[in-house]
Amino acid sequence: MGAGDDTLAGLFAASPLHFAGSPLYSRVGQVVAGDERLLAVAAQARAGQIPSNLLFASVHYLLLRDPAHELAAWYPSLGGTAEGDPGPAFTAFCLDRRAEIVALMRRRLVQTNVVKRSLVLRAGLAVVASMTREPVTLVEVGCSAGVHLRFDDYRYDFAGRTWGRASSPVVVSAAWRGETAAPDLDPVPDLADRVGIDLNPIDATDPDERRWLRALVWPENGAHAVLQDAALEAVARNPPRTVAGDAVEVLPQVVAEVPRGAPVVVFHSATRIHVPAGRREAFDAAIADVGRDHALFHLSYEAYEGLDETSFGLTLSRDAGPGRLLAVGHGHGEWLAGPV
Ligand SMILES: C[S@@+](CC[C@H](N)C(=O)[O-])C[C@H]1O[C@@H](n2cnc3c(N)ncnc32)[C@H](O)[C@@H]1O
Numbered sequence: 001m002g003a004g005d006d007t008l009a010g011l012f013a014a015s016p017l018h019f020a021g022s023p024l025y026s027r028v029g030q031v032v033a034g035d036e037r038l039l040a041v042a043a044q045a046r047a048g049q050i051p052s053n054l055l056f057a058s059v060h061y062l063l064l065r066d067p068a069h070e071l072a073a074w075y076p077s078l079g080g081t082a083e084g085d086p087g088p089a090f091t092a093f094c095l096d097r098r099a100e101i102v103a104l105m106r107r108r109l110v111q112t113n114v115v116k117r118s119l120v121l122r123a124g125l126a127v128v129a130s131m132t133r134e135p136v137t138l139v140e141v142g143c144s145a146g147v148h149l150r151f152d153d154y155r156y157d158f159a160g161r162t163w164g165r166a167s168s169p170v171v172v173s174a175a176w177r178g179e180t181a182a183p184d185l186d187p188v189p190d191l192a193d194r195v196g197i198d199l200n201p202i203d204a205t206d207p208d209e210r211r212w213l214r215a216l217v218w219p220e221n222g223a224h225a226v227l228q229d230a231a232l233e234a235v236a237r238n239p240p241r242t243v244a245g246d247a248v249e250v251l252p253q254v255v256a257e258v259p260r261g262a263p264v265v266v267f268h269s270a271t272r273i274h275v276p277a278g279r280r281e282a283f284d285a286a287i288a289d290v291g292r293d294h295a296l297f298h299l300s301y302e303a304y305e306g307l308d309e310t311s312f313g314l315t316l317s318r319d320a321g322p323g324r325l326l327a328v329g330h331g332h333g334e335w336l337a338g339p340v
Contacts, residue, residue, distance in 0.1 A: 008043060009033045012052055017309045021332075022218040024074055024086060025056050031087040038094055044102040048276040049110055053216070058104040059090070061215035062097055069093055077219040109200050110274055112216040113144035114224070115231040116333025117269045117301060118151040119158060119172050120314055123336065124299040125151075125188040127316055127326055128265055132295065135192035136263040139254060141247040141287070142271025143196025145204045145213060147231040149240035154231070156185055158336075170230045174329075177337035183327065192262065194240055197250050201242035204235040224332070248279065248286045255290050264294045269301035269312070270331065288320035296320060304328065314338075 011018075015029020029052060032038040045051035063072050071089040073082035094101060128136065140149055156163040157173040159182030164172075176182040202209045210232060217225045243250050251266070258264055266287050275283045290296045296319050304313025304325070312331050315323035327338035 008039055008051060011050075012039070012042070015052060018052065019056075019218065020310050022220050024076075024219055025052075028056070028086055028090045031090055035091060038091060041094055041098055041101055042105075045105045046107070046109070048274070048279075049105075050274070051105075053110045053112075054105045054108065055094075055101070057110070057212070057215045058101045058108065059093060059097075060219060061104060061108075061212055062100060063093075064211055064215055075219040076222065077214075077217070077225065080219075108212060110216065111144040111198075111200065111202055111213065112270070113147045113202070113213060113228065113231075114270065114332050115147050115154075115170065115227045116172050116174055116224075118148045118154060118231075119156050119174050119185070119333055120269065120301045120312075120327075120329055120336065121148050121151050121267055121299065122156065122163070122185045122188060123183050124267070124301075124314055124316060124326060125265065126184050126186060128263075128297045128299070129187050129189045131297070131318070132189065132263050134263050134295075135190040136265045136297070137192050137258045138194040138265045138267065139251070139290075140194075140196045141198075141251065141266060141268040142274070143198050143201065143240075143242055145202035145209075145232060146196045146235050146240045146242055147228070148267070148269070149194050149196050150231065150234050150238065152188070152191075153234045153238075158182065158185060168234075170227065170234055172227070172333075174333055175335040177335050178327070178339075180339070183336075189263075189265075193258070195254055196240055196242040197247050197254060198242060198244065199246060201244055204232045204239065221332075248282045251286045252289065255294060258294060260293050262294055263297065264290055265297045265299060266290055267299045267301075272300070272302045291320040298323070301329070 012029045012033035016026040019025035042051040042055045045054045067078045071093045072078040073080040074086040154170040155168040159176035163185040298317045300315045301312050314327045317323040329336040
């Protein structure tokens, strides 16, 4: 079993690749891969969702709600410092709480909203600003709670400089690993409007929705949890407009409200990978169609051919033309490099 094995057991066995940076998920992924009872639980994931992300988040969510179970001792997010094998406690928890886990896996989606990707959006918007002086409408496809739609509320510490709102409590920091000068994060275009589209927009004012977002953050990644909370506060204070639905159906309706010929930036990050393979052509076509009646700038931060599992490519295409690789970066926005 391994990364090339597309069975459910193969997916879990490849956890050290998919969850690099989470020793706990790397380890329990192997446990699930070797246990038919746990695989049977994981097989209940909602169609089109990645079962390992959903199973781990469902367990984490239940522990966050009620941390009394001994399994919590392995979760740094709950103050756990246990060493040794988490397998027996993880297995016991999944079997005891099977019904609740399955209910969550059937209802919930993988919606991790990674604040640091806002820096990538900002870098892409700075390139757009060099191509148009007009105010743009920003449409984020797969916006989750909408933290990127408030990108201009945050401060950015990047490549030895500070950008954005200096006094912001949301401080996004990332390293520049390129051999050339780091890209500017300014200026960015004025926004005529901003709107998010998601299968299930998350309400940042709802504590239970926020607990699910917290559960999606890997247990070792306390810094991300703190940053996410700060960004969700900013979103809750000033929620951006979001529209619920599949982008294939909703994007044309949203863009129809924008004056003909006006510039539209369609941005998505870590979203296309969650679109079932059979829907991806329609997903791409819906975005390309925006270019029929509008000046389209398509910014994508997604898995990219030739990069490893932990890295994404930032591409920009104009009016549905071929995508230009602007940069490569860490999937969770820890660093940016390029152009390559
Ligand atoms: C992993 S999250 C990433 C969220 C955000 N883009 C980020 O980078 O932080 C993927 C999001 O895409 C949404 N999504 C997946 N397929 C979609 C579709 N066809 N139309 C609209 N939203 C979709 C999911 O509901 C989820 O909120």
